[in-house]
Amino acid sequence: MNQTPSGRQAIALSYDGQQAPTLTAKGDDELAEAILAIAREHEVPIYENAELVRLLAQLELGDAIPEALYRSIAAIIAFAWYLKGKYPEGFAGPAPSPVNEPGP
Structure with a gap:
């Protein structure tokens, strides 16, 4: 949401993980x-x-969002998923910390 000269404005997007996000x-x-x-x-x-x-x-x-905005929207979606503990299908999650790996 943002404040505009005429007042507040908000948009909502939907993303199914397959197609480009759409304005809902x-x-x-x-x-x-x-x-x-x-x-x-x-x-x-x-x-x-x-x-x-x-x-x-x-x-x-x-x-659908314009192709020119794909990277910007992808970064926002990725961060939102991260906040909710979600990952894209096939993503194994963060790599294990090297501190927890056994030594040679």
């Missing part, structure tokens, strides 16, 4: 607050970036 909700003011309330209720991480929200708010609901 967007709104200003009261609708933005409702989007954030639902996110908090479901413990969805919230990321604030005014420029990114401005760009994504130009999309229509159901649109």
